[in-house]
Amino acid sequence: MKGRWLSANIVPPTRLTAPTGTPSLDDTIARLPAFEKAGAEVLMAPGLPDLAAVRAVCAAVSKAVNFMAGIKGKSFSVAELQAAGVRLISLATFLYRMAMSGLLDAAREVADKGTFGYLDRSLALPDLARFME
Secondary structure (H helix, E strand, O other): OOOOOOOOOOOOOOOOOOOOOOOOHHHHHHHHHHHHHOOOOEEEOOOOOOHHHHHHHHHHOOOEEEEEOOOOOOOOOHHHHHHHOOOEEEOOOHHHHHHHHHHHHHHHHHHHHOOOOHHHHOOOHHHHHHHHO
């Protein structure tokens, strides 16, 4: 994953969905090969409780497993996820939520304190422009 930290994929609007609710890890692992057999290119099991569960899911299938980062208490480092067998990592709405958190923190500082200290923590426009190149 080194050097490939952001990606976007456009896929046809075909979806394979699983029952909702909170299935056990065994149920999740039993279902994933069926999705694989049905033609899924990438498999996902959101909300896995720990790295042991992530490893178990990755070991149960031959297709790429996508891990969704950004769930509080259920996110791990890139190195940990790679070691567990994850081949794709989705950020879902995480970057948006981080941007909105910064916006709200800045607005609250101005409203509550009448200060602009957030400016010292913000990205300078030239730095942002270089990043966007």
